[in-house]
Amino acid sequence: MDVTWVAQPRQSRFLNEVMDPNGADEILYGGAAGGGKTDALLIAAIIYAQNGGHVLFLRRTYAQLEGKPIPRSKQLIPRSMATYKESKRQWIFFSGGSIKFGYLEKKGDEENYQGHEYALIVYDELTHFDLSQYIYLLSRNRSTEARFIASGLKPKIIAASNPGSRGHAWVKGRWIDGHEPEVVWEAEMPDEVKASLAAQGLAVEPRKRVFIPAKLQDNQKLLAVDPGYLARLLELPESQQKMLLHGEWDYFEGMAFPEWKPDLHVCKPFRIPETWRRFRAVDYGQAAPFCCLWFAVDQDSEIWVYRELYGVVPHASDQASKIVELSLMFNDLDEKVPEKIDFTILDSACWAKNQFGESVAETYMNNGVQVWQADKNRLQGKARVHEWLKPIIGPDGKLKSRIHIFDTCKNLIEQLSTLPTDPNNPDDVDTDAPDHAYDTLRYGLMSRPQPPKRTEPEKTVIQRHKERIIKKAKNQTRRWA
Ligand SMILES: Nc1ncnc2c1ncn2[C@@H]1O[C@H](COP(=O)(O)OP(=O)(O)OP(=O)(O)O)[C@@H](O)[C@H]1O
């Protein structure tokens, strides 16, 4: 190894985590550009290979591998340690280990690694990859090499990334949201995965994850040899500075809804008054997730998205039944009764008939959900969502939103905060990213919801309480009579 390479403090933190057999199994080292991430990934790869492990080092494209990791590996790995096979893009270590450079340019390229076994899988610029590729390769992360097992190291997946790009949402969701940086946490394993592992007689060990932030200031070596680099980053537009200089994950260039502000748009759930109009919108999916959102319109025409149903439910009849099951509200007697829903909007493609002559729309209607066709114009729909998200000045002079989303609508919140713009059409969202909850919102807002008629003023809690007591008393008297 290049003897001049000495880990800088943040790189040490990352490498210690990689080498700790009780540490995290999936480590994201992320943030600002130039923080020393790629170097740290290569050093981790070398440590594993020297201990007899096989390593897969991935970038999205071949050109990206040739741009940095491969030439840098040639500087870092001495020929006394390993030989490089150009045709296979692989270092063969004399220890028995190896480092293979690979790329997953197209969806499905990950299948080329079927049957392979890697003690360490390394992703450089993880947000360039798709979640499906990442999940597929999880199954390749193991080792049966005696020398590697004796080393005490553990099979792991490590990744580095700047914020932004197509995979921003899933990467942020998998490592960052809701977790303290640098604190290792155990990921909840979905029940079906637990069941499948147990059925195969495999141990159900929780996977541990950690996010280690990287800042440019961490890389004093780079700043010493290239003091102008910081000044060049400071020349970038503010949005890019946020990502590349400060490594911020809440904002990214190419974000489809930059006006999205959780403090303005997200609210705590409360009981929706009975007099507010309610409606629903549904984005249908069979193998893909389907989504239903419940909307309420208040007396001031503001919209409240108060419930979300999201997931893979293959049969339209089951989807409709679940929607009916969830559409309940409390009446004045604190009893749960079916909600009065003005209308339900559904993807217009659902009116196509299947081979038995029944459309999804009909199945919905036969199962208790009356549906109307959604206006699916993508560009007008996106413009409508922007209009609703745009904050206005409230009566107190402060910014306020006219659309409010209950914090229980997790998928909608995640998608609005992370959806990227379509790289080929800046007026649309990137449909490669998960967007079913966003599409549902779009259908709902395109249905031109009307506010409730101003009849009588909203009842106060005390009034409702009084009425409830009187009603109960009347019922009681009736029973005694
Ligand atoms: N410990 C170190 N010793 C010597 N040089 C280092 C060290 N760490 C990083 N460098 C050098 O600093 C420069 C930037 O590091 P690196 O490419 O790893 O950063 P990065 O975080 O991956 O950047 P980017 O976000 O642009 O991909 C490189 O030239 C690299 O070789």
Ligand SMILES: [Mg+2]
């Ligand atoms: Mg890098």
